[in-house]
Structures are given as structure tokens and as C-alpha cells.
Amino acid sequence: MVEKNMKNNYLIYLISFFSGFLSLAQEIIWMRLISFAGMSVPQTFSYTLAFFLLGIAVGAQIGKSICSKNVVSINTLGHIFILIAVVDLILIGLVYWYLNILGISILFLGLCVFVCASIRGIVFPLIHHVGTEQVKAGAQISNVYFSNVFGSALAPILIGFIILDYFNTQQTYFLICFLTLVIGFLCLNAGTVKRVVVVLGVGVLVLVGVSERIILELSKGRWDEGKYPSQIFENKYGFIQVYDDEVIFGANVYDGKFNTDIFKNTNGIERAYLLTAIHPNAENILVIGLSTGSWVKVLSTMPNVKKITVIEINPAYIDLIKQHPIVSNLLRDGRIEFIFDDGRKWIQKNQDKKFDIVLMNTTWHWRAYVSNLLSKDFFSFVSHSLSDTGVIYYNTTESLDAYYTAKKVFPYVYKYRFMILASHEKQTLDFDSVQKNLCNLRDYLTQKNVFLGQECILATNEIMKNPLLSYKEIDFSSLGRKPEVITDDNMIVEFKYGKGL
Template identity: 25%
Template structure:
């Protein structure tokens, strides 16, 4: 075979290998997005649950990398076969994962934190360890073809991460939105089987070459030692000259970069989540841009690894980390500018992101206010993250190349670097989520993370600078951040920029923590309130009509002694039910501790919450019902919008069935509505009797009481309010129809189920 033909065949084989690793990354992210979303159904969407799921996932990947490196070192000749088997096992596990998750949900929902942490760990252990092991195994398999480790890692890392980027976007924007979470998991499983089939011919050819090499080998070495002699000599030389102290220092830097990278990702996600109003597509978009940046950086440095060696790989690695810190500080400082402030106002005008509404073409004003909402879910992540993640992506192949030769196996070298980096991710996620956000707030957390980068990598960089330039470098490292601090926003200033502020003098209340950002403005008795950038509740003159929702529910209920309120808002519903002397207990379940802490800073809420009949529970509403055996006369729901992330957990048919099981005889459920088709139809699928109003729905397992009795009870309830308050409350809200009306008007719409979140993933519906 001629050299040209041989080179052509090698190129084709490598393209096939690239496709395999692209699909591998894609399937991994399909699993991650889907499994993470399904696990919250049983274990809640509180900050502890979400952080546990993400941390365990990352930890599994890190342990998998260690395992993959060890296997690559011990069974180098069989690394390709191991990779093939791991992908097949992942596909089989994906097929079984839905029944396993269903079983866990039915038997352990509402379990205490230590138990559900253990269960999540057990469920995610096998697949995440297998996923983490794939990169070292494939690197080892490819390194047997004589490729340089920096180039190999750069190209494979780029391809795998591009696949992960595609998986993140495809899962949210298409698979889950159109077909549901179950379809996304089945597609991931099918992808594992497809890539295994593509990889198999490559595996057979590689094993044939190894067999031939073994036969030719004069010493009769086993397959595990049948590598090219020159490569063994090269490794031996590298290993002999490796400096263990230098290796430890490099691994420490890898840990710090991983710590800061995940911390910045959480800060970016919080910032972008506020700008795009807690969109369910925010996570996929942020992750997609993050992964694309990593892939682009990894691919770029992989192609230019020889140039990087001439510059100095360690010096370049350190400069990239310092560049990340500089860009992040600049990007947040520029939020003070008029241009970016104007774009933030455009994002603030729309509730749905992305909002592919054709109404923006009605007139010039609509277009000028609405066009940005079509693209902002991609623009904001790109602005904050694209350049820093490019630098992060370029760092990993550099790190692998710098540490090459420390171990006898390229796969083991990569695995250790990857493991240390992931352990930094794990600790960085925990510290940022539970410490930095609670103590420092978002803007100060970003600043602290950048200072860590500058301090650690700046000190390391100074050791690699010529003595003559060291003083100049010191001054730059000291004064550049100080200059940026002159324009860097405080926590309150950053949040003020991202929230609508009413005209006139107002008192600002801000509370940040691990679960959310609660922002409120108060003027006299008026209150404006936001949770993660989305207006929620408030106390304004026109909002007295909200009391009608609670009064209607109480008027139809057989009793009104024991009330459950899911979502405190700003307390209008709670205040309305507390006016009734017949109410003995009101259980308020609020997801976010920060909301209650912030509202209690205001005298009007402090006074209201002192009522001894209130029992405040900080928990996920669904998780609370799983744990509670108590039954209620009335359940009142005023949560965030049905189009926000994780909202389907309390808008699905399964959830409404759970509520029905917690109602006493002639009990009433009241649900605030921002959707007049899918949600009423979903409620009607679980309740025999439903009343649909203009902004809310009442439902009961039993027949509603006669209108005459309702009117009598309603009048009695109004007697608990002053005449001025009754005028503000106004007339009863217009009744649109019953369950038959809902059935007729929503015939062409689907319903929300746990696995098919129609209103949450609202695109294409």
C-alpha cells in the first residue's frame, strides 16, 4: 500500500473516531439534562437537591477518569475494547434508567437528605464513572497510533465537548420540548449503541495490527507491551526527567482552575437566569455556550500544540488563566455602560425567553421592544462566557501536554489531570453555591473568584518571567485589577441594573442566597417584588383583586379550618385566608428562604407573619406533599409562572393527583393561571369538578356546593374586611365555564405530565 493510500485510510479512521467521540459527548449530555430534571421530581428543586445532583454527577466523572486512567495503564492494548464495552453498558443502563427512576420516585419520594443523597449517588455512580473513563481510554487507544498527547487530547477533547454542546441544545430545544424527557433518554441510549457500531470496525483493525506487532516482536511480549519501541523509549526518557515537585505544582494549579471555572459558571448562570427570567432554556443555553467555548479552545490549541511548546506551555497556561480573570472583571464592569443597560431593559420587557412571537412585527414599537427576546438567550451567554471558556478549553490540552511523561501511559496522564480538575469543580461548586452566594452575593462572588485566579496564577507566572520584566509584571498584576474595581458594580448596583425600578424614591431590599435572588422595592404601603428577575407578587392598589382567588376557594369549601398555601408570593392570599376566624391553621410552603428573609425586613410582612396560625415550611411544594400525611380543606397555589424552569413539577397531572390525595371531603384546590388551555385541561384530568375563571381555576374531587350557599359564605367572608377594602377587592372574577367548557376549548392541546412538560418547555407548542 502506498504512503498516500495509507495516510488517506488513517485520515478516514480518525474521522470515524471523531464521530464516535462526538456522539459519546452528545449522549452524555442528553443523559445529564434528562436525569437531572427527572431526579428533581422526586427529590425537589431546592438548592440542596440541585447541588447534590450536580456534585454527584461531577464526582462520578472524576472517579471515572481515575478508573479509566488506571485501566488504560494496566490494559493498554485492550483500551479500545474497554471503551467499546463501556459505551454498550451505558446504552443498556440508559434503557433501564426510566424504570429505575420511576421505582425510586414511588418508593423514596420525600426521603430525608442523607437517604436521597445516597440514592442519587447509587443511581448516578455507574453511568458517570463509565462516562468519565471514556476519555482516558480513547486517548490511550489513539496514542498507540503514535500521535502526540497534546494534539490527541486537544482534538478528542474538542470533538467530545462539541458533542456535549450539541446534546445540551438538542435535548432542551427539540427532544424535551417536542417529545418529552423519556424520548431524550431513549435517544441517548440509541446513540450509545450507534457509536458502538461505528467504533467496532476501528477496534477490529486496531486489534489486528496489535496481533501482527506481537508476532513480529522478537521477545514475544504480550499485547500489553506491543507498542512501538521508539514510543517506549520516548516515555522512558520523559519519565526519567519528570520533576515530581513540578508535577504537584501543576496539579495544584489544575485544581484551582477547576474550582474557579465551576464557580464562575454558577455566577454566570445566576446572572443570565435573572436576565432571561428563569427560562427553562437558560440552563441548556448557558451549558451549550460554555461547552462550545471549551471545544473551540481545545481544538485550537490541539492544532497548534507545537507552537505552544515554542512559546512555553506552562507560561501560556498561566497567561490563559490570568486572561480569564481580566475578561470576567471587564465584562461585569461594562454592565454599567448605557449600551448594555439598554439591552438589559429589552430583556426585562419580555417574560418568555426565547420568545418567537410574531407580534413584534405588528408595528415599529413592538419590534423595537421585542426583537432582542428572540436572541438574548444566546447573546448574554456569549457575551459573558465565550472568550473565558475558550481559554478554559485551551488549558486542558496544555495541562495534559505539560504533565505528559509523569506516568507510563498517556491515558493515565490525562486521567489524573482530568480528575484533579474535576475535584476542583466539585469543591468550587459547593463553595460558590453554599458559601459565596450566601455570604458575598453574586457580584462579589465573581470578584472573589477572579482574585483567586490573579493571586494563584499571577504568583506562579512571576516565576516564569525574566528577572528584568518581573517588576513590570508585578505592577500590571496589581494595578490592572485595581483600575477595574473603580467601575466594578456592587451586589446591589448589579441587581438594580437587572431589575425594573419604579420611578421615585424607594427603599431597596436585596437578599441573595444559594436558592435565589429576592429583590424588592418599597414605597409607603406599595411593594414591588422579583424572584430571580421575574416579577412575583407585590402590593399595589390594583392587586387587591387577588384576594378574590382565596375568597372564592373558601366560599366553595366544605370547611376552612386547615389551609395549605404553596408559594408565599407577597402574602396577599395568606392575608385573605387569615381574615376568616374559622381558619385554625395555615401551612405556608415556600421554596426560597431568601424570599422570606427579604420580606421580613419590611414591617408589614413582619407583622403579618407573626400570626400564630401560620406554620412556615421552607421546602419544595411537591416534596412537602410527599412527606406529609396531613389532609387539607383548601390548597391554594400561587407559584411562579408555568413557563419557568422546573415549574412542571407542580403543574403536572401527577402533581395534581398528589394534591387531590391530600384534600378532605369537599376540599378545594385553587391554582393561579398564566395558561388557559394546557393547565386547566391537566387539572381536569385529575379532578371531576372544575371551575375556570379568567385568572385562576378551582377544582374538587366532589361536587361544588350550590350557588346560594356559596354566595352566603362569600358574604360572610367579606364581613371580615372594611368597606374600603371590599371596594378595592371588587366584584367576583368572571366564571368562564366548568370541566365541560375546558374539554371543549382545549381539545387540540395536550396535558402536562412529569415526563412531558408542555408548558415549561413551551417552544413548538
């Protein structure tokens, strides 16, 4: 039933390796697309994985059926790999068409994952059948399996940590298609099909050079109906979209605007100015999450600041800031240190450092991994990083459970719009002190005052429009339940009470 003359075991090991490598590589790309389309909610991972595993199972059954009914050879494997590449190309074309005509559909993307995995799932039973037919020894079987598992394990590392720093998601997808064609070519006997594969391979390489369209289509209308982003920054850490040259989205979710003008105030920047008024003598500041840099720019105008440490996981934000005069001079301010790291890990590694202000105007409470920055466990770390008079100020993005959680760590918790102000000391806000402190703000490089004369009063009015509510004044009734403590383990803001798909 199976061709008896397998001449080169090493070729089978190579095919088995790339079978696993290319399958997992393509899964990572589909995961990235669906996560982006689903605004990074944690359910996108299990959703994609479910379709992928179901597809692999169906494909394996098809592969088993082929093995039992047909003569299988290395040449057969070549034809299957060519089929896989063609199907992958058709799928990405269908995705572009669907997005362009009908818009985002998580269900449609899931079905594409299923088809992709089903076709790729066919090949490994055939590889195992061909690779172990002549030699039934355990060593031969284990070598075939090891090659496949090794390829599967290497793909997330190579694609996720290296390739996506040099190629965007669409380019990586086409590179995987090209490699699939190469493996198919190596398996084929000489003939017309090989020449067709060469032509197809050249065409796929041309597609690698085509400008990004898939992420562009997924971004359409996120800020304004029918409007595409003017820029997209992409690397292994994620995506940054720019709309109208001032609105920033991170991974398809609103992330801020370029603005420090409290009177223009298109981005709630009075929340940042509150810190300058309530803790005017701050010298050492920690900011977790850079985004547009607008909030860091406001804090940099405080007269007593000696150092601002900014922790940002995505270095592409620096490239973005360089382009915008409102914030670009942050890069020339010697007091500001930019560190590219995970905010939580950095705090854990630097518990000896003390800060007068810790600011986190970070992501939405329903996105994946946000519990790492909203949990009681995390705030216990932050509490030890505050100076005796220090405050932590962070965006709850309307999660009332975040206020309840903060109260379990800090004796004094306040609400300002959707922000939490927490400290070990009581905080007060009065018109005269706010006005005085705002009048003292000045640009560090030019030494020009931010507010002059009557502007100090007007700016104070902007801040005082919203009350600083004590914890007892916070209304939890809209929850319709008792508030709960967010922990690293329960992740309630992501799963139990999250946005979901």
C-alpha cells in the same frame, strides 16, 4: 519543546484542580445571569451550555496549537491565567456597558459566555502537556485529569449551595477573577509581572465590595419603563426584586403585590377572597408559595382556621414580609407555620396529612420546572392530601392545558379568572352565602372585622363580577388545537408550548 524541569507535581495538580473549578464556577455565574435575563425559561440552560461547550472546544484547539509550536512551562500557565482574569474583567465591564446603553440582549450574553469559555479552554491542554511531559505513566496522566474533574465537580456544589448564600452574583464573579489571578501569581516566575498581578488583585478585591449593578441593570424597566427596583434580595435560591415598595418580581418575573384590600384590588385579591366564601369552614390549609404573603393574610381571616402551613423555597420572602405592615403580623400568628422546602417534595413526604384547602398562586406556566406543579402526576399527590370536602385552588397563568390536566384527576373542575378550583365534590357560588361568609372574616390578632355593614355587599359584588365556570363552560378554542395532559415527562408548558427565548 517543553521545559524539562518540572519540580513539583503537586503544583500541577493544584493548577489542574483550579482550572476545572474556576471554569465551572464562572459557567454557573453566566448561567445565573442569562437565566435571570431570560426570565427563567428552561431554554436558557441549553443555550448557555451550548456556548460554553463550543467555547471550551475552540479554546482547547488553541491550546493544542500552542503546545505544538511553543516552549510551554508553568510560567506560561501563569500568563494564561492572568489573561483569563483580564478577559473576564473586560467581559463583565462590557456587559454592564451594554445593559446600561442598549438593554438586555440574550445573544450578547451568549457571546460573552463563548469568549469566556474559549479563553479558559486554552489552559487545560497546556496543563496536561506540562504535567505529563516528564512522566508518561498512566498514574500521572490520571492524576492530572482527576484533579481537573474533581475541581469541575466541586464548583457547582461550593458556588451554588454555599458561596451564593454569602455573596451576590456580581461579588462571586469578581471572587472567581481574584482566584484566577492568585493561581496565575503562583505559576509566575519572580519579576515585574508578579507585582502587576498583586496590584490587579487588590483592585479586583475592591470591586468585590462595589454595590450590585449587573442584576440592577437586568431588572431595569421590568415593571415600569426605565425604572430600577428599590430593593433586591438575592441568595442561592434566586432573586426577589421590589418596585415602588409594593410590586414584587421573582427572578425577573412578576410575582405579586402587597395588597389585601379588595376595593383597591391592584393584584386580583378577590381571587383569594373567593376561597374564604366558598369553603368558610376550612380548618387546615396548605399554601405552596408565599410571595408577598397577601393571599396568606386573607386566608388567615377565616374564622375556623386552626392551622395554615406555608411551603416556600426562598427564605428571603420572610425578610421582605417583615418590612411591610400589611402582612408583617403573619409572623406573629401562632396558627401559621412557615416551612422552607420544595412544595412538591414536601407533599410527597407528608401524604398522611390532610388539608381542607390547598392553595398555589405560584409561578408562570412557561418557566423552568413549573411542570412539577402543573402535571397530572403532581395533582395525583395533591388529591390524596385533600380532606373529603377539600379543594385545590391554583393559578394556571392562562395555560388551558392545566384545566384539561386537572380534569384527568378531579371529577369537578372550575375556572375563576385564571384560577382552577378542583375538588371531589361539586362547588356552588351564590350571592347570599358569599356575603354571609365575608361578613364573618376578622383579623386573628386584633379581632376586627375585615368588612363592616355595606362593605360586605360591595366586597361580594367584587367577587361575583367574575363567574365561576364549570369545566363544560371553559372555552378551549383559543388554543387552536386539542388540549393536552401535562405530565412530569412531557413538560409541554415549558418546552412544547412554552415562552422560549
